[in-house]
Amino acid sequence: MTKGFKYRIYPNKEQTQQLNQMLGNARFVYNWALDKRIKEYQSEKKSISAFSIMMDLTQLKKQPEYDWLNLSVAQSLQQSVVNMDKAFTRFFKQKKGFPKFKSKHIGTHHVGFPQNTKVDFETGKISLPKLGWIKTKISRTFEGKIKTSTIEKTPTGKFFISITVELPNVKVKQKPISKVNAVGIDTGIKTFAVLSDGTEIENPKHLKSNLQRLKVLQRRASKKQKGSANRRKANLKVALLHEKISNQRMDFLHKTTTAIAKQYDTVACENLNISGMMKNHHLAQSIADLGLGRFYTLLAYKMAENGGNYLEIGRFAPSSKMCECGAINKDLKLSDREWVCPVCGRINKRDFLASRNILKFALTEQNKLTAGTVGRACGGVGVSRTNEAGTVSERSLRT
Numbered sequence: 001m002t003k004g005f006k007y008r009i010y011p012n013k014e015q016t017q018q019l020n021q022m023l024g025n026a027r028f029v030y031n032w033a034l035d036k037r038i039k040e041y042q043s044e045k046k047s048i049s050a051f052s053i054m055m056d057l058t059q060l061k062k063q064p065e066y067d068w069l070n071l072s073v074a075q076s077l078q079q080s081v082v083n084m085d086k087a088f089t090r091f092f093k094q095k096k097g098f099p100k101f102k103s104k105h106i107g108t109h110h111v112g113f114p115q116n117t118k119v120d121f122e123t124g125k126i127s128l129p130k131l132g133w134i135k136t137k138i139s140r141t142f143e144g145k146i147k148t149s150t151i152e153k154t155p156t157g158k159f160f161i162s163i164t165v166e167l168p169n170v171k172v173k174q175k176p177i178s179k180v181n182a183v184g185i186d187t188g189i190k191t192f193a194v195l196s197d198g199t200e201i202e203n204p205k206h207l208k209s210n211l212q213r214l215k216v217l218q219r220r221a222s223k224k225q226k227g228s229a230n231r232r233k234a235n236l237k238v239a240l241l242h243e244k245i246s247n248q249r250m251d252f253l254h255k256t257t258t259a260i261a262k263q264y265d266t267v268a269c270e271n272l273n274i275s276g277m278m279k280n281h282h283l284a285q286s287i288a289d290l291g292l293g294r295f296y297t298l299l300a301y302k303m304a305e306n307g308g309n310y311l312e313i314g315r316f317a318p319s320s321k322m323c324e325c326g327a328i329n330k331d332l333k334l335s336d337r338e339w340v341c342p343v344c345g346r347i348n349k350r351d352f353l354a355s356r357n358i359l360k361f362a363l364t365e366q367n368k369l370t371a372g373t374v375g376r377a378c379g380g381v382g383v384s385r386t387n388e389a390g391t392v393s394e395r396s397l398r399t
Protein backbone atom coordinates (compact mmCIF):
# COMPACT_ATOMS: atom_id res chain seq x y z
CA MET A 1 0.00 0.00 0.00
CA THR A 2 1.28 3.49 -0.79
CA LYS A 3 0.63 6.49 1.35
CA GLY A 4 1.27 10.21 0.94
CA PHE A 5 3.09 12.39 3.46
CA LYS A 6 3.09 16.14 3.20
CA TYR A 7 5.51 18.54 4.90
CA ARG A 8 6.22 22.23 4.78
CA ILE A 9 9.74 22.96 3.60
CA TYR A 10 11.85 26.07 4.17
CA PRO A 11 14.31 26.45 1.27
CA ASN A 12 17.14 28.99 1.76
CA LYS A 13 17.54 31.97 -0.56
CA GLU A 14 19.51 30.08 -3.19
CA GLN A 15 17.24 27.03 -3.07
CA THR A 16 14.18 29.31 -3.37
CA GLN A 17 15.62 30.82 -6.54
CA GLN A 18 16.39 27.37 -7.93
CA LEU A 19 12.91 26.14 -7.03
CA ASN A 20 11.22 29.12 -8.67
CA GLN A 21 13.20 28.37 -11.81
CA MET A 22 12.24 24.68 -11.65
CA LEU A 23 8.57 25.50 -11.10
CA GLY A 24 8.70 27.89 -14.05
CA ASN A 25 10.40 25.26 -16.22
CA ALA A 26 7.83 22.61 -15.28
CA ARG A 27 5.06 25.02 -16.23
CA PHE A 28 6.86 25.92 -19.49
CA VAL A 29 7.27 22.30 -20.53
CA TYR A 30 3.65 21.48 -19.63
CA ASN A 31 2.39 24.34 -21.80
CA TRP A 32 4.86 23.59 -24.59
CA ALA A 33 3.82 19.92 -24.67
CA LEU A 34 0.12 20.81 -24.53
CA ASP A 35 0.55 23.21 -27.44
CA LYS A 36 2.38 20.53 -29.43
CA ARG A 37 -0.34 18.03 -28.78
CA ILE A 38 -3.16 20.41 -29.73
CA LYS A 39 -1.44 21.49 -32.95
CA GLU A 40 -0.68 17.91 -33.96
CA TYR A 41 -4.30 17.00 -33.38
CA GLN A 42 -5.60 19.97 -35.37
CA SER A 43 -3.35 19.38 -38.38
CA GLU A 44 -2.98 15.59 -38.49
CA LYS A 45 -6.11 14.52 -36.55
CA LYS A 46 -4.05 12.16 -34.47
CA SER A 47 -2.53 12.12 -31.00
CA ILE A 48 1.18 12.54 -30.52
CA SER A 49 2.51 10.18 -27.85
CA ALA A 50 4.14 11.32 -24.61
CA PHE A 51 7.22 9.36 -25.64
CA SER A 52 7.61 11.25 -28.89
CA ILE A 53 7.15 14.59 -27.08
CA MET A 54 9.91 13.57 -24.67
CA MET A 55 12.24 12.91 -27.61
CA ASP A 56 11.52 16.42 -28.87
CA LEU A 57 12.16 17.74 -25.38
CA THR A 58 15.64 16.24 -25.38
CA GLN A 59 16.36 18.10 -28.65
CA LEU A 60 14.90 21.33 -27.28
CA LYS A 61 17.21 21.21 -24.26
CA LYS A 62 20.25 21.06 -26.57
CA GLN A 63 19.42 24.40 -28.18
CA PRO A 64 21.43 27.25 -26.60
CA GLU A 65 18.40 29.56 -26.22
CA TYR A 66 16.65 26.90 -24.09
CA ASP A 67 19.71 26.13 -21.99
CA TRP A 68 17.88 27.25 -18.82
CA LEU A 69 15.79 24.07 -19.05
CA ASN A 70 18.91 22.21 -17.90
CA LEU A 71 18.66 23.93 -14.51
CA SER A 72 15.83 21.45 -13.86
CA VAL A 73 16.15 17.76 -13.11
CA ALA A 74 15.56 15.90 -16.40
CA GLN A 75 12.91 13.63 -14.87
CA SER A 76 10.97 16.65 -13.55
CA LEU A 77 10.50 17.96 -17.06
CA GLN A 78 9.51 14.51 -18.31
CA GLN A 79 7.01 14.40 -15.46
CA SER A 80 5.42 17.59 -16.83
CA VAL A 81 4.94 15.85 -20.18
CA VAL A 82 3.40 12.84 -18.39
CA ASN A 83 1.06 15.13 -16.42
CA MET A 84 -0.09 16.83 -19.62
CA ASP A 85 -0.66 13.42 -21.17
CA LYS A 86 -2.72 12.29 -18.17
CA ALA A 87 -4.83 15.46 -18.33
CA PHE A 88 -5.53 14.66 -21.97
CA THR A 89 -6.42 11.04 -21.32
CA ARG A 90 -8.80 12.17 -18.56
CA PHE A 91 -10.41 14.59 -20.98
CA PHE A 92 -10.93 11.89 -23.62
CA LYS A 93 -12.36 9.42 -21.12
CA GLN A 94 -14.68 11.82 -19.32
CA LYS A 95 -15.46 14.13 -22.27
CA LYS A 96 -15.03 17.21 -20.11
CA GLY A 97 -12.35 19.46 -18.71
CA PHE A 98 -10.15 20.17 -21.73
CA PRO A 99 -6.56 20.64 -20.43
CA LYS A 100 -5.77 24.29 -19.79
CA PHE A 101 -2.51 26.16 -20.19
CA LYS A 102 -0.95 26.92 -16.81
CA SER A 103 -0.66 30.56 -15.82
CA LYS A 104 2.25 32.02 -13.89
CA HIS A 105 -0.08 34.17 -11.82
CA ILE A 106 -2.91 31.82 -10.92
CA GLY A 107 -3.12 28.88 -8.57
CA THR A 108 -0.66 26.54 -6.92
CA HIS A 109 2.43 25.48 -8.87
CA HIS A 110 3.95 22.01 -8.86
CA VAL A 111 7.19 20.37 -9.83
CA GLY A 112 7.67 16.61 -9.63
CA PHE A 113 10.78 14.73 -8.51
CA PRO A 114 10.24 11.13 -9.65
CA GLN A 115 13.55 9.89 -8.17
CA ASN A 116 16.16 10.35 -5.45
CA THR A 117 14.28 12.04 -2.62
CA LYS A 118 15.94 11.42 0.75
CA VAL A 119 14.60 12.18 4.20
CA ASP A 120 16.63 12.66 7.37
CA PHE A 121 14.22 12.60 10.28
CA GLU A 122 16.98 13.27 12.84
CA THR A 123 18.11 16.58 11.40
CA GLY A 124 14.71 17.49 9.95
CA LYS A 125 15.88 17.81 6.37
CA ILE A 126 14.87 16.53 2.95
CA SER A 127 17.28 16.15 0.06
CA LEU A 128 16.35 16.54 -3.61
CA PRO A 129 18.47 16.32 -6.77
CA LYS A 130 20.22 19.63 -7.67
CA LEU A 131 18.78 21.34 -4.57
CA GLY A 132 20.52 19.48 -1.76
CA TRP A 133 19.25 19.33 1.82
CA ILE A 134 16.26 21.55 2.57
CA LYS A 135 15.06 22.47 6.06
CA THR A 136 11.73 20.74 6.71
CA LYS A 137 9.10 20.77 9.40
CA ILE A 138 8.75 17.04 10.10
CA SER A 139 5.27 16.55 11.53
CA ARG A 140 5.37 12.73 11.42
CA THR A 141 7.80 10.03 10.43
CA PHE A 142 7.30 6.98 8.22
CA GLU A 143 8.92 3.69 7.36
CA GLY A 144 9.07 2.43 3.82
CA LYS A 145 10.47 3.09 0.39
CA ILE A 146 10.15 6.60 -1.05
CA LYS A 147 8.70 6.46 -4.55
CA THR A 148 8.14 9.97 -5.87
CA SER A 149 7.76 13.47 -4.52
CA THR A 150 6.23 16.72 -5.65
CA ILE A 151 6.96 20.25 -4.48
CA GLU A 152 4.19 22.79 -4.55
CA LYS A 153 4.24 26.53 -4.09
CA THR A 154 1.01 28.04 -2.81
CA PRO A 155 -0.38 31.39 -3.97
CA THR A 156 0.88 32.81 -0.66
CA GLY A 157 4.46 31.75 -1.46
CA LYS A 158 4.78 28.77 0.91
CA PHE A 159 6.54 25.59 -0.19
CA PHE A 160 5.33 22.07 0.59
CA ILE A 161 6.58 18.65 -0.38
CA SER A 162 4.32 15.61 -0.88
CA ILE A 163 6.12 12.28 -0.72
CA THR A 164 4.61 8.99 -1.88
CA VAL A 165 5.87 6.08 0.19
CA GLU A 166 5.51 2.35 -0.39
CA LEU A 167 4.69 1.12 3.10
CA PRO A 168 6.08 -2.20 4.35
CA ASN A 169 3.53 -4.97 4.02
CA VAL A 170 1.88 -5.19 7.40
CA LYS A 171 -1.09 -7.52 7.37
CA VAL A 172 -3.99 -5.89 9.14
CA LYS A 173 -6.46 -8.29 10.64
CA GLN A 174 -9.74 -7.90 8.79
CA LYS A 175 -12.68 -7.35 11.13
CA PRO A 176 -15.91 -9.18 10.23
CA ILE A 177 -18.90 -7.30 8.89
CA SER A 178 -21.67 -7.52 11.46
CA LYS A 179 -24.01 -5.47 13.62
CA VAL A 180 -21.39 -5.50 16.34
CA ASN A 181 -19.68 -2.16 16.68
CA ALA A 182 -21.26 -0.96 13.44
CA VAL A 183 -22.61 2.49 12.84
CA GLY A 184 -24.55 4.30 10.11
CA ILE A 185 -23.54 7.86 9.22
CA ASP A 186 -25.73 10.58 7.79
CA THR A 187 -24.02 13.82 6.79
CA GLY A 188 -25.98 17.00 6.49
CA ILE A 189 -26.05 20.74 6.19
CA LYS A 190 -27.00 21.82 9.70
CA THR A 191 -25.14 19.18 11.70
CA PHE A 192 -22.05 17.83 9.99
CA ALA A 193 -22.85 14.20 10.79
CA VAL A 194 -25.35 12.20 12.81
CA LEU A 195 -24.47 8.62 13.77
CA SER A 196 -26.95 5.83 14.32
CA ASP A 197 -25.80 5.44 17.95
CA GLY A 198 -26.92 9.02 18.59
CA THR A 199 -23.53 10.73 18.31
CA GLU A 200 -23.75 14.16 16.68
CA ILE A 201 -20.74 15.84 15.09
CA GLU A 202 -21.05 19.61 14.74
CA ASN A 203 -19.32 21.76 12.17
CA PRO A 204 -16.45 23.77 13.62
CA LYS A 205 -17.74 27.26 14.44
CA HIS A 206 -14.71 29.21 13.26
CA LEU A 207 -15.27 27.84 9.75
CA LYS A 208 -18.49 29.77 9.32
CA SER A 209 -17.18 33.10 10.60
CA ASN A 210 -14.06 32.78 8.46
CA LEU A 211 -16.23 32.10 5.40
CA GLN A 212 -18.20 35.28 6.01
CA ARG A 213 -14.93 37.19 6.34
CA LEU A 214 -13.70 35.60 3.09
CA LYS A 215 -16.73 36.94 1.21
CA VAL A 216 -15.99 40.46 2.49
CA LEU A 217 -12.33 40.23 1.42
CA GLN A 218 -13.23 38.87 -2.01
CA ARG A 219 -15.67 41.70 -2.61
CA ARG A 220 -13.07 44.23 -1.48
CA ALA A 221 -10.44 42.77 -3.83
CA SER A 222 -12.78 42.78 -6.83
CA LYS A 223 -13.38 46.52 -6.41
CA LYS A 224 -9.67 47.42 -6.65
CA GLN A 225 -8.30 48.37 -10.04
CA LYS A 226 -7.05 45.41 -12.07
CA GLY A 227 -3.28 45.08 -12.18
CA SER A 228 -2.77 47.64 -9.39
CA ALA A 229 -0.55 47.07 -6.36
CA ASN A 230 -3.60 47.43 -4.12
CA ARG A 231 -5.39 44.68 -5.99
CA ARG A 232 -2.41 42.38 -5.54
CA LYS A 233 -2.31 43.11 -1.82
CA ALA A 234 -6.05 42.49 -1.50
CA ASN A 235 -5.74 39.23 -3.45
CA LEU A 236 -2.95 38.07 -1.17
CA LYS A 237 -5.21 38.63 1.84
CA VAL A 238 -7.89 36.52 0.16
CA ALA A 239 -5.37 33.76 -0.60
CA LEU A 240 -4.06 33.75 2.99
CA LEU A 241 -7.52 33.40 4.51
CA HIS A 242 -8.45 30.80 1.90
CA GLU A 243 -5.41 28.79 2.90
CA LYS A 244 -6.31 29.09 6.57
CA ILE A 245 -9.89 27.91 5.98
CA SER A 246 -8.79 24.97 3.88
CA ASN A 247 -6.26 23.95 6.57
CA GLN A 248 -8.90 24.18 9.30
CA ARG A 249 -11.29 22.10 7.22
CA MET A 250 -8.74 19.39 6.48
CA ASP A 251 -7.73 19.33 10.13
CA PHE A 252 -11.35 18.84 11.16
CA LEU A 253 -11.92 16.11 8.54
CA HIS A 254 -8.75 14.25 9.56
CA LYS A 255 -9.56 14.34 13.27
CA THR A 256 -13.17 13.29 12.72
CA THR A 257 -12.41 10.38 10.39
CA THR A 258 -9.55 9.12 12.58
CA ALA A 259 -11.83 9.10 15.62
CA ILE A 260 -14.60 7.22 13.77
CA ALA A 261 -12.20 4.66 12.27
CA LYS A 262 -10.73 3.95 15.70
CA GLN A 263 -14.07 3.55 17.40
CA TYR A 264 -16.10 1.43 14.98
CA ASP A 265 -15.46 -1.86 13.13
CA THR A 266 -17.98 -1.19 10.37
CA VAL A 267 -19.37 2.08 9.05
CA ALA A 268 -22.19 2.51 6.56
CA CYS A 269 -22.57 5.66 4.47
CA GLU A 270 -24.77 6.95 1.70
CA ASN A 271 -23.39 7.37 -1.80
CA LEU A 272 -24.25 11.04 -2.14
CA ASN A 273 -24.55 12.80 -5.43
CA ILE A 274 -22.28 15.59 -4.29
CA SER A 275 -21.75 17.39 -7.57
CA GLY A 276 -25.48 17.08 -8.26
CA MET A 277 -26.21 18.73 -4.94
CA MET A 278 -23.75 21.51 -5.69
CA LYS A 279 -26.00 22.72 -8.50
CA ASN A 280 -28.61 23.56 -5.89
CA HIS A 281 -27.55 27.11 -5.14
CA HIS A 282 -28.49 27.31 -1.46
CA LEU A 283 -26.82 24.06 -0.58
CA ALA A 284 -23.81 24.66 -2.75
CA GLN A 285 -21.79 26.90 -0.46
CA SER A 286 -22.39 24.83 2.64
CA ILE A 287 -21.58 21.52 0.98
CA ALA A 288 -18.48 22.79 -0.73
CA ASP A 289 -17.29 24.10 2.62
CA LEU A 290 -17.94 20.91 4.45
CA GLY A 291 -15.75 18.90 2.09
CA LEU A 292 -18.08 15.92 2.16
CA GLY A 293 -16.38 14.14 -0.71
CA ARG A 294 -13.08 14.27 1.14
CA PHE A 295 -14.73 13.11 4.33
CA TYR A 296 -15.92 9.89 2.69
CA THR A 297 -12.62 9.28 0.90
CA LEU A 298 -10.62 9.75 4.11
CA LEU A 299 -13.02 7.62 6.12
CA ALA A 300 -12.94 4.72 3.64
CA TYR A 301 -9.15 4.87 3.62
CA LYS A 302 -8.80 4.97 7.40
CA MET A 303 -11.33 2.17 7.94
CA ALA A 304 -9.29 -0.04 5.58
CA GLU A 305 -6.08 0.91 7.38
CA ASN A 306 -7.60 -0.30 10.66
CA GLY A 307 -8.99 -3.52 9.16
CA GLY A 308 -12.51 -2.10 9.41
CA ASN A 309 -15.28 -2.15 6.84
CA TYR A 310 -16.65 0.73 4.84
CA LEU A 311 -20.08 0.02 3.35
CA GLU A 312 -22.03 2.24 1.04
CA ILE A 313 -25.70 2.27 0.05
CA GLY A 314 -27.09 3.63 -3.22
CA ARG A 315 -28.05 7.24 -3.40
CA PHE A 316 -31.71 6.54 -4.11
CA ALA A 317 -32.40 4.49 -0.99
CA PRO A 318 -35.21 6.11 1.06
CA SER A 319 -32.97 6.58 4.12
CA SER A 320 -34.74 9.57 5.67
CA LYS A 321 -38.21 8.58 4.47
CA MET A 322 -38.70 5.11 5.85
CA CYS A 323 -40.10 4.66 9.35
CA GLU A 324 -38.93 1.73 11.45
CA CYS A 325 -42.41 0.17 10.91
CA GLY A 326 -41.72 0.12 7.16
CA ALA A 327 -44.01 3.00 6.19
CA ILE A 328 -42.54 5.42 3.63
CA ASN A 329 -43.19 9.16 3.77
CA LYS A 330 -43.20 10.13 0.10
CA ASP A 331 -43.98 13.79 0.80
CA LEU A 332 -40.92 14.47 2.95
CA LYS A 333 -39.38 17.84 2.12
CA LEU A 334 -35.76 18.81 2.61
CA SER A 335 -36.88 21.40 5.17
CA ASP A 336 -38.73 18.83 7.33
CA ARG A 337 -36.42 18.14 10.26
CA GLU A 338 -38.80 15.60 11.81
CA TRP A 339 -42.03 13.85 10.89
CA VAL A 340 -44.76 11.82 12.57
CA CYS A 341 -45.43 8.41 11.06
CA PRO A 342 -49.13 8.15 10.09
CA VAL A 343 -49.04 4.37 10.52
CA CYS A 344 -47.36 3.76 13.88
CA GLY A 345 -47.25 7.28 15.34
CA ARG A 346 -43.49 7.36 15.88
CA ILE A 347 -41.81 10.74 15.80
CA ASN A 348 -38.90 10.42 13.38
CA LYS A 349 -35.96 12.80 13.60
CA ARG A 350 -34.80 13.07 10.04
CA ASP A 351 -30.98 12.76 10.35
CA PHE A 352 -31.03 10.19 13.13
CA LEU A 353 -33.56 8.05 11.22
CA ALA A 354 -31.44 8.33 8.08
CA SER A 355 -28.29 7.14 9.87
CA ARG A 356 -30.15 4.14 11.33
CA ASN A 357 -31.62 3.23 7.94
CA ILE A 358 -28.28 3.61 6.19
CA LEU A 359 -26.82 1.02 8.56
CA LYS A 360 -29.86 -1.25 8.20
CA PHE A 361 -29.87 -1.12 4.38
CA ALA A 362 -26.12 -1.64 4.15
CA LEU A 363 -26.14 -4.70 6.43
CA THR A 364 -29.14 -6.19 4.60
CA GLU A 365 -27.29 -5.72 1.32
CA GLN A 366 -24.20 -7.42 2.76
CA ASN A 367 -26.25 -10.39 4.01
CA LYS A 368 -27.72 -10.84 0.55
CA LEU A 369 -24.23 -10.81 -0.96
CA THR A 370 -22.86 -13.32 1.55
CA ALA A 371 -25.89 -15.61 1.24
CA GLY A 372 -26.07 -15.45 -2.55
CA THR A 373 -23.72 -16.68 -5.20
CA VAL A 374 -22.13 -13.30 -5.73
CA GLY A 375 -19.66 -13.68 -2.92
CA ARG A 376 -18.25 -10.90 -0.83
CA ALA A 377 -15.83 -8.71 -2.72
CA CYS A 378 -12.33 -8.49 -1.22
CA GLY A 379 -13.37 -8.85 2.39
CA GLY A 380 -15.91 -6.08 2.00
CA VAL A 381 -13.47 -3.21 1.72
CA GLY A 382 -13.04 -3.02 -2.02
CA VAL A 383 -15.12 0.08 -2.17
CA SER A 384 -16.00 1.42 -5.52
CA ARG A 385 -17.51 4.81 -5.57
CA THR A 386 -18.76 5.97 -8.89
CA ASN A 387 -18.42 9.64 -9.57
CA GLU A 388 -20.42 11.83 -11.92
CA ALA A 389 -18.34 10.99 -14.96
CA GLY A 390 -19.10 7.34 -14.42
CA THR A 391 -15.57 6.36 -13.55
CA VAL A 392 -14.50 4.82 -10.32
CA SER A 393 -12.67 7.37 -8.23
CA GLU A 394 -9.66 7.11 -5.92
CA ARG A 395 -10.83 4.27 -3.76
CA SER A 396 -8.78 1.28 -4.68
CA LEU A 397 -7.83 0.81 -1.08
CA ARG A 398 -5.67 -2.24 -1.14
CA THR A 399 -2.89 -2.99 -3.52
Ligand SMILES: [Zn+2]
Pocket (backbone or CB within 6 Å): 323, 324, 325, 326, 327, 341, 342, 343, 344, 345, 346
Ligand atom coordinates in the same frame (compact mmCIF):
# COMPACT_ATOMS: atom_id res chain seq x y z
ZN1 LIG B 1 -44.09 4.04 11.44
